[in-house]
Amino acid sequence: MPLLEVKGLSAAYGLVPALHRVDFYVDPGEVVGILGHNGMGKTTLMRAIMGFVKVTGGEIAFDGQSLLGQSVNARARAGIGLVPQGREIFPNLSVEENLQVGIAGAGGDMAGTVAGVLDLFPRLKRLLDRRGGALSGGEQQLLALARCLCRKPRLMLLDEPTEGIQPSINDEISETLQELSRRQDITIVLVEQNLDFITGLAQRVYAISNGVLDRQIPREQLTDRRAVSEFMGFVTA
Template sequence: MSLLEVKGLKAAYGLVPALHQVDFNVQPGEVVGILGHNGMGKTTLLRAIMGFVKVTGGEITFEGDNLKGLAVNARARKGLGLVPQGRMIFPTLSVRENLESGIATSREPSEPIVEEILELFPRLTRLLDRAGGALSGGEQQLLALARCLCRRPKLMLLDEPTEGIQPSIIDEISDTLKTLTAKQDITIVLVEQNLDFITGLSDRVYAISNGVLDRQIPREQLTDSKAVSEFMGFAA
């Protein structure tokens, strides 16, 4: 059984359609990449799965359960976690407080969870008392990933994690995500424009254009910028 199944998904912002026909599935332990330009529906798709955007047609099932009508916090309790575009950490809270905010609904003591997550993000250890807003963009992205993991999600939805990030931290993020999928029971849906990043991490990659996701890009063609352009006009 698929961990996540999306069938005929349509979504809108008010009266404005944003997703027209989205069909894909994610198997446990997979990294599924979704590649596309800005404004093509990548962020909307993740927000619809998480419950932030109104679904107007189709269905989303997680572990066989239909998510229709479930609020965002109920989806989070089921095991979905979103790392949004722009990171959206709490700028006035310390790094430690940001991490603890990700455990607010857990019955487990926060300290062991924070220490466990910091093993994956050693760069954050020396920054625990620093305000989130004082971190660099790359450090904030690491913090956003770590905060999401504090909830122990089964499925992480990552929205443009490399946007505006220096190359050294992009490599660090990639290495951390590879470690997560190799050593922990976690599944990832990744939306990106960075072709090298998405290719290096993903088991399968789909193209999305104008709110329609209907084509999987063969892995052997992902390293060929001309072939990718033929799929979706993406400038690699």
């Protein structure tokens, strides 16, 4: 049974439609990529799954249970974590305090949880006392990922994790996500427009265009940029 199943999902901002009958699924332990250009519905899809955007039709099920009508906090308690576009860390709190906020309300051993997460993000160990706002963009992204993991999610929703990040930290993020998927059996939905990053991580990749996700890109075609552009609704020269 899929861990996450989305069927006929439509969503809107007020009266403006944003998603149109989206269907996809994610099996336990799988990394699924959703590839699309800016403004095509990637962020809206992540926010609809997490409960931030009004759903106007369809179904979202997590571990066989409907999420419709559940609050954002209820979805987080069920085991879904969102790392949003723009990271949204607390700039005036230290790295350690940001991690502690991530744990708050989840229960368990706070010190032990922070230590375990830092083992996955060794770069953050020497930055624990530094304010989040003083970190580089890449370091902030690592902190956002680490903070999400402090709640021990079963499903991570990652919205444009490579946006504005230097290549060296992109590689670090990719390696960490591979480790999470392989060793900790965390399921990941990754929305991106960085083709190389998404190809290196995802077992399956969908294309989204104008709020419609109706095609899966065959893995053997992911290295063909023209074919990918056509799947996404754009034809390159």
